[in-house]
Amino acid sequence: MAVVDRGALHYLGGSVMAGKALLNVLKAAGKLVGPIMELLSPKIREALVRFVLEWEVDAKATPNLYDDVGVDMVRAILGIDDKPLPPKAG
Numbered sequence: 001m002a003v004v005d006r007g008a009l010h011y012l013g014g015s016v017m018a019g020k021a022l023l024n025v026l027k028a029a030g031k032l033v034g035p036i037m038e039l040l041s042p043k044i045r046e047a048l049v050r051f052v053l054e055w056e057v058d059a060k061a062t063p064n065l066y067d068d069v070g071v072d073m074v075r076a077i078l079g080i081d082d083k084p085l086p087p088k089a090g
Contacts, residue, residue, distance in 0.1 A: 025075040034079045052080055 037045060052074055059067035074080075 023076075026073060029077045030079050033077050037079060048078070049080055052078065 037048075040048070052071070056068075056071045058076070059071045
């Protein structure tokens, strides 16, 4: 499972307790979505992972912390870990 930056969650929630609650919600959502991700065909799963990792690069290029938090949340829900972007096929 992807790791969400706890510092960003703390900033987002305003408290450690709110950050932990949000992390628990993300973990629960990941448990629902994770099995669906495994059922996707490899080509579609790779395209989704590629999109999210490219989106992360764009988010980190902005000064807006919430862009990074949004990507971290989506990565956590989809279970996209910190593996590097795979080379594009074809």
